[in-house]
Amino acid sequence: MAVTEKTPPLTDEKLVELALDGDEEAFGLLVRRYQRRLTAFLSQLVGDLELARELSQEAFVRAWSALARFDPKYRFSTWLFRIAHNLGIDQLRRRRLKTVSLYRTDAEGAEVEVVVPDTEKDPLGHLENHALASELRQVIEELRPEYRELVLLRHFAGLSYQEIADFKEMPLGTVKNKLFRAHSVLRKALAEFL
Amino acid sequence: MAMDCHATQEMLTEIGGEIERLDQAAQHHLEVCPGCREVAAAEFALGRIFSEAIPPADPAIERSVLAHLGPARIRRRVVAFLPVAASLLVALLGAALVGGVPGGGMAAFLPGWSAQGWMALVTGASDWSVAVAAGARATAATLDPAMLAGAGLLSFLGLVAVAVTALRWRKVSPWRNDD
Numbered sequence: 001m002a003v004t005e006k007t008p009p010l011t012d013e014k015l016v017e018l019a020l021d022g023d024e025e026a027f028g029l030l031v032r033r034y035q036r037r038l039t040a041f042l043s044q045l046v047g048d049l050e051l052a053r054e055l056s057q058e059a060f061v062r063a064w065s066a067l068a069r070f071d072p073k074y075r076f077s078t079w080l081f082r083i084a085h086n087l088g089i090d091q092l093r094r095r096r097l098k099t100v101s102l103y104r105t106d107a108e109g110a111e112v113e114v115v116v117p118d119t120e121k122d123p124l125g126h127l128e129n130h131a132l133a134s135e136l137r138q139v140i141e142e143l144r145p146e147y148r149e150l151v152l153l154r155h156f157a158g159l160s161y162q163e164i165a166d167f168k169e170m171p172l173g174t175v176k177n178k179l180f181r182a183h184s185v186l187r188k189a190l191a192e193f194l
Numbered sequence: 195m196a197m198d199c200h201a202t203q204e205m206l207t208e209i210g211g212e213i214e215r216l217d218q219a220a221q222h223h224l225e226v227c228p229g230c231r232e233v234a235a236a237e238f239a240l241g242r243i244f245s246e247a248i249p250p251a252d253p254a255i256e257r258s259v260l261a262h263l264g265p266a267r268i269r270r271r272v273v274a275f276l277p278v279a280a281s282l283l284v285a286l287l288g289a290a291l292v293g294g295v296p297g298g299g300m301a302a303f304l305p306g307w308s309a310q311g312w313m314a315l316v317t318g319a320s321d322w323s324v325a326v327a328a329g330a331r332a333t334a335a336t337l338d339p340a341m342l343a344g345a346g347l348l349s350f351l352g353l354v355a356v357a358v359t360a361l362r363w364r365k366v367s368p369w370r371n372d373d
Contacts, residue, residue, distance in 0.1 A: 024263050028256060035255045040248040053252055060259040068274060126249055136247060155244035161208055176204055183207045187236045194239040 012076035020067055027067075031060050034077065038084050041157035043123030044140065045088040046095070050121040055091060059084040078167045081157050085167075132193050139189040147182035154179060198223045202230045211237030274363045281355035288349025291342075 010018075010029070018026035035056055042059075043052035062083050063070075070079055127133040143151060153164045161179070165172040187194065202220045209215040211234045213224060224230050 024260060027263065028260050031256045031259050032251075035259075036248060036251040039252065039255065043249060049249060053255055056255055057258050057262070060255075061262045064259075064263055065273070123249060124247055127246060132243065133247075136243065156248060176208065180204045180207050183237065183240065186240060187233070190240065190243065191236075193243065194236045 013072060016067065016070060016072070016076055019064070027060075027064055030076070030080075034080060035060070037156065037158045038080065040123070041081065041152055042084055042088050044152045044156050045085070046091050047123065048121050049123045049125065051091065052088075052123065055084065055087050059087055062087070075163055075166060077159060078163050081153070081159065081167060129193075132190075135190060135193065139186060142189075143182060143185060147178055147185065150175065150179050151182050151186070199227060199230055202227070203233045206230070206234050206237045209237075210241030211235065211239070212241075271363075277359040278356060278363050281352050281359050283352075285349050285352025285356055288345050288347070288352050291345030291348065 012030065015026045015030050019030065038059060039049070039052050039056045042055045043049045046052055046055065059080065063080050070076065124133040124137055140148060140151065150164060150168070153159045153167060159167060161172060161175050165175045168175065202216070202223050205216060205220055213221065213234050216224065224234060
């Protein structure tokens, strides 16, 4: 069975099943379904939109490679975001030096390493209201780490409370409570834009 | 009343201030509570801000991912085969320990655990296969019955694992979709 865009929306589980049978188009639909949220989540996690796009691609390719190990009793979304989260965290560890290594060929044809400063792309750069973008960036950065992660999962990854609870292996009540507290902080900090 | 406010506001946080999604009790509470109405409006606005904060989709990502699936599929097959290979090795190891590897007859000349015997094995084995066969026979000769039984079990379990992992591998990497 080939999946096209004209096919009625299929569940993630069905698409995974088709993808496991080698249907790349089915996996393509999963990519289309999640790529925006995945990039948004990663861009907030690593603070660089371009890098987030690369990591999103990597996350999808890894998900495809490991699809056979995906346990259908869990949600595809939480599994995918866990792969992405791990990639993002690895990247953050590597980027502590704030530089990237490149190779170029010198006049004699030898490969030499050049080190250039890492260019950061603003994940909120597309917002027309620059004051809001600035304030939002700041308030997200200043949130307590435990709140920040839940806010990213909720509002950038677009996960439901239950999915977040599964992702974090945390009781649903705790997720509700922490997000409630985080929102209190957000509402206060962004009051002038609400 | 304070408890109602907390519960209502927690719900409002979860549903992004969309008051029509509140249950009847919470909607009644909202009618009489200006504080919660304020939170509802703020949550709705916050939800809008977050939805605008998500960067636009990049179609290049999908194209790029799809372009990488072929090589990734091959890698998946290779990686998925590793448990089969590992199981096979276990089965062969078990078989070798039992002494089932044919060829080589050096074990008969080995003087038990003596250093000279092992040296004879090393120097006498002119090629790898002879060394393996001789080693297997030597090990079998020095193993006690309990260890031999263990080796037999190891071989049997290895074979079972080969069957199980091979079936899984076949499912994991459908050949019918080969290019």
